[in-house]
Amino acid sequence: MMTTPKVRVLVVDDSAFFRRRISEMLESDGSIEVVGFAGDGLVAQREARRLRPDVITMDVEMPVMDGITAVRNIMAEIPTPILMFSSLTHEGARATLDALDAGAVDFLPKQLDNSSDKQSSIQALVRRVQALGQRRRRSTLAHTPPVTPAPVRRTHAEPRRGHYELVIIGASTGGPMAIQSVLSALPGSFPLPIVLIVHMPATFTPAYAERLNGQSRLHVKEAQSGDQMKPGHVYLAPGGKQMLLERRGASVIVQIKESAPGQTYKPSVDISFG
Amino acid sequence: MAIDMDDEILQDFLVEAGEILEQLNEQLVDLEQQPNDYDLLNAVFRGFHTIKGGAGFLNIEPLVEVCHRAEDVFNILRQGQRSVDAYLMDAVLQVLDVVNEMFSMVQAGEEPNHADDELLQTLTSLASAASAEEPEPEPVQEPAVPEPAVEAVESSAELGGDDEITEEEFDALLDQLHGPGKHLGVPAAAEAPEVAQQAPAESDDITEEEVEALLDELHGKGKFNKPEPAQSAVDATSDEITEEEFESLLDELHGKGKFKATARPATAAPATKTTPPAPSTSSQPAKAPAAKAENQPAAVPKTKAAKAPEPARAEAVKEAKKPAASSGETTVRVDTARLDDIMNMVCELVLVRNRLATLKAKLGDEEVANAVANLDVVTADLQNSVMKTRMQPVKKVFGRFPRVIRDLARSLKKEIDLEMHGEETDLDKNLVEALSDPMVHLVRNAVDHGIESPEEREMAGKPRKGKVILSAAQEGYHILLSIRDDGKGMDSSVLRRKAVEKGMMDEEAAARLDDKECYNLIFQAGFSTKTEISDVSGRGVGMDVVKTRITQMNGSVEVDSELGKGSLITIKLPLTLAILPTLMVILGSQPFALPLASVVEIFNLDLRRTNVVDGQLTILVRERALPLFYLRKWLVKSHNSTVGEGIGHVVVVNVGGRQVGLVVDYLVGQEEVVIKPLGALLTGLDGMAGATITGDGKIALILDVPGLMRKYVH
Structure with missing residues (x-):
């Protein structure tokens, strides 16, 4: 029986604590494999180039090079689906939107906690990463264009x-x-x-x-x-x-x-x- | 909620947060010097951000709350919507103290208390842009500031048509009046940083590299040139070997290009524990996953693999190392008790080695001699490596000083620049801890007694800002620490007078002291020249306690000074507490060990050069008279006072800044000895630092020279 190859993830966060937590969460699911870590944007860029991961999870606030710049550089060089982690603040929102502008595909609130919600937030994370990883694999294009949502229009020739x-x-x-x-x-x-x-x-x-x-x-x-x-x-x-x-x-x-x-x-x- | 201390995740958090807190301590003080440094603001923001994240993960609500607000404040700051002023710094430093306190509570397994509301509210108000309107009604603080400028302030407050002004506004007003920075607001809590520094002491990370080096030493030295860990500015505590580096390492081993994927399972795989090898595609070079040593055995195969050839690869690794900056994955936490155990065993091994070395000389067998020589080298390297695992950068001690100086300067209204050199110098962990308090005392003294007020300095034609320079350096088997200030220095005549006043010596004896000896009077018990007692220093107990502590560490402390120019305090410490380089001497038929640190020179006793001056036997060395003492008379019970007089060797030792000649019967030579404490019955015996077993199996007492002088001379 053929096993589907695992989704290979590069985890980028300046906190070793979170790198470990995120990787534990991702690897709790058998279909995901964390292939590398980076503690700042510059290393992330280098590691992305070297490891060619299927998905990158990216923090915003980092020394040396921040997450948004890293997204921009990675997307320019080796387009990869990037999942942003963002804090749930107004500032965080703005940064996340900047990151999406720069080419990140999706974002998740960085509100990992140990509480009862933990299971569901792990699931949310795992599901997103899987989805991004599979989409990348299915597509032969290096960069999948964002899904264009179908506007639901109820138009009539004349307003009645x-x-x-x-x-x-x-x-x-x-x-x-x-x-x-x-x-x-x-x-x-x-x-x-x-x-x-x-x-x-x-x-x-x-x-x-x-x-x-x-x-x-x-x-x-x-x-x-x-x-x-x-x-x-x-x-x-x-x-x-x-x-x-x-x-x-x-x-x-x-x-x-x-x-x-x-x-x-x-x-x-x-x-x-x- | 009880905190589960066994929780891996919690331990992870404590390690990381501890490091961040240490950095924050420095960064905040730096920030006051460079309030517009964007990178610094960012770094502080990230510090609070990361702690908040971790605390949130662990549901440590109070910590999240306070870090969150601090983060907000720094977010406003880094966007340039407010600028750093003294009031803000006080609040932020208070936050750091609170966070440190919470951190220690978490570390002790307790649930921290919520931060005080007033502080939280101050932060909330600081976290809004510095505009005129208040975001929310705020409790009005009593503006209890005894400043002559109050009138002006009142008038401008009245202009505003509002009789209630918050402390913040008040401060801003004062700042306008005085120019920013000059106004001293609420003095910051000065005591808190101590807690912070102690925090991460529970367990130490030893890096894989160190473990590796250790193992290498076991396999023989010289085969593997361990690259010195490249110091990265951001994180100094752990070094990581990235995959790339590991790869290049393997390349070096097998010769470029020869290393194929098939070789990987044999060499790399057993060494690594974390991630299984990535599926390599045809375009990718063969790779080994990031090496992570979970424990020592796991590292062994790798060490073997990496053990062999070219010295060139040390450079390759070094180069590859530069870009690596991230931290964490390759360290293992080892209980310090276990390190102590290892150290103890190494000490035993050293004793056996010494014993064998003595036997070797007796046997005269070449093969045995070779084997022992080998053992000698390996033991020395092992000892070094084990010591290295216990080493911590002096930074651990130095790191708290920017804050100490800042707080002192503010409360004493002095202006002080702190310079630090050699913070990366490594020192035994136990010494680092033991050194902390004495150093703080010395630095406080330098600021309190040494540096003059800006006005005095200007009158003396010096720059307003005083300077305190801390430096650390390794010198052979010792660490030299110095505290230099450019303050008013010490007046030897005042010191002489004081000594007489305090009844420590008569006038004649005082007059005979040279300047350096005078300065070192400050280390005597009960000697304090400050007539008033301030809360900073001047209780007259400090300096002699400092000296005692340092002596307990087998170190020495000296002071030198120049009136009007400043003072210099030098501390000399052994690299480690457990093993001591000594000079072995024989008195009667008994061996004694003199700590090599205090030995200055050795020569044969020549009675023609001795004289009795003022009842004291002295010897002339290069036209200087040194007091001379027969150790035998003090230490050997059955000595006959006349027999052997005039025969022997003189060992000149340094005691508290002055030199003294000790007469011994025979010199044996230099020997590294393992210090064993004297039994309970003998503790507190003046003049004895411990005992050790010599190479020929005898027991030798280790002498504590300053203790001896106290006991027999004064």
């Missing part, structure tokens, strides 16, 4: 009574950058309101909205309860919550709700669609 027209985009892995390129291509005169539902932690969405707003001719904001939909405006569902839209007369109003227990994805495009 009782119908309200808007664009909703839902996305997860690879989504943030794809949305960024979609939005920056749209003209300022775009006739419909746009709703974005991107799977992101709560601390990330304000920074993400801020960033999109800067890059797009449209007005992008993090949605708040009571926002009234306007054409040419983009509403980003806040992280950690669920966003619903409510029809009130001719207008549509945003409603933000706490996520019910058991809902893994916050926000979830499924819930917004009802």
Whole structure:
């Protein structure tokens, strides 16, 4: 019986403590093998070149060369799927988005703790790494383009009574950058309101909205309860919550709700669609 | 939550956090000197960030909380939204103290307490950009600052239309008035860094390299030139062999290109424990996974493999080493007790070696002589290597001084630059620990008594800023440490007068002291020239305790000074506590060992050169009169005072800065001896440092020269 080759991972973190923890987590799953470590961006670059790993996990804050620069350099030289670890702060969010800009594929909050959540965070980590590793293996391309999310459009030739027209985009892995390129291509005169539902932690969405707003001719904001939909405006569902839209007369109003227990994805495009 | 001390993960955390805390201690003090150093700000930020991460992983909530806020503060700082001022530094240093305290609690297996709310709030306010508006209402601190400038402050506060000002605002105002940095806010807690320094003492990491070297020594020296670990600025505690280096090593062994994948399982694989070899593709060179020695046996096969040939490869390794900076994976933690055990066994081995060396001379058999010569070399190397595993850089002691000096300078209102040299000099771990307190005392003294206030300095035509220079260097089997200040120096006449006042000697004796002897009076018990007692120094107990401690380590301490120019204190220590190079002498028919460190010179006794001056036998050496004592009279019970007078050798020894001649019957020679403590009944015996077994199986007492002088001369 053929065993599938293991996903080979390079772990980059300036803390030996975390390097060990991350590698323990990854290797707790038999399908992943940690082939190398690096304590700063420069070493990461060298090791990536030498080891040609399937996936790299990357910390942001590091001496000598930070994670973002390392991502940029590695992507330029030897494109490799890079999973960013980021701290759950506003600053962390901004850095993570920078890293995604630089070419990192995905990110995970660096909130590894020993508590009951541990098992699930290990699983999340393992699953992401596996997915990235397999995608790389399947594809003959060195660099898989980010998955382009299919915008769900309900357009009709003519707005009919009782119908309200808007664009909703839902996305997860690879989504943030794809949305960024979609939005920056749209003209300022775009006739419909746009709703974005991107799977992101709560601390990330304000920074993400801020960033999109800067890059797009449209007005992008993090949605708040009571926002009234306007054409040419983009509403980003806040992280950690669920966003619903409510029809009130001719207008549509945003409603933000706490996520019910058991809902893994916050926000979830499924819930917004009802 | 009880903390599980056996937890590997916790131990991992403690090792790393301990190192970071040590670095932070220095970095923070540096930061005050270079408040705009972006890299430094980043490094401090990362330090707190990493500790926070680890603590979060282990659910040590209070630690996470305080580190998190400190991290926020440094994030604001590195983005240039606020700048470092004295008030901020005080708060941050306080954080460091708190974190250190928590760290020691965790280390002791206790759950740390939450940091004090006031501190957390201060941090929160510091973590916002330095703009006018306050992010949240803050408890108003009483601005209890006795400054003449208060009026001005009040008026400007009134202008603001608000009668409540926070300490922070107050500080900012004062800074504006005085220029930043001059205003001394709340004095920082001065005592805390001690805790920090002790922290990582529980267990020591020995690097693989050291273990390897040790094993190499067992296999014979000279075959493997161990490269000196390249010191990296960031982390000095562990060296890693990266895969690449290991590879190049193997290449050297097999000759370039000859090393094929098939060779790998035979050589590399048994040496490595972590990751199995990576599947090598055709484009990749054969590789061996990063070597990691889990324990000694695991390292053995590798050592054998790496043992053979060219000296050139030491360089290759060195070169390959430079880029490696990361830390951690290749170290093993070894209980210091185990290292002590090994050291003890090595000591026993040294004794056996000495014994055999004596027998060899008796037997006169060439083969035996060769074997013993071999054993001699190997034992010496083994001893060295074991010693190396116990070595720690003097940095461990020095690392705390920037903070000590900073705090002292602030509380004494002096301006001081600290320079440190030779921090990488290695010293036995036990010595490093024992050295810490005496050194702190000496440095405090240098700052308190030595360095003058900026005004005094200016009047004396010196730069406002005083300078304290700490240095460490290895000299043969000794370590020399020095503390130099460019302060006011010592006045020998004042010291003489003091000695007489304190009844330590009569005027005549005092007048006979030369300047150097005067300076060394400060090491006498009860001698303190400071008339007022300050909390920094001047209790009159310090210096003699320092001296006693250093003597206990078989070291010596001396002071030299120049009035108006500064003082220099020199400490000389053996590299290790366990093995002592000595000069073996015979008195009567008994062997005695004199610590070689104190021996200055040896010559034959020539009665024509002796004189009795003031009731004291002296001998003239190069036109200097040295007091001369017959050791036999002190130490050999059945001595006949007249027999043997005038026969023998003079050993000149250094005692507290002055030289003394000791007459012995015979000189045996230099011998490295293992110090065995005297039994319980004999402890505290003045003049005896211990006992040892000599090469011919006899027991020799090891003499403590300063102790002897105290007992028989004064």
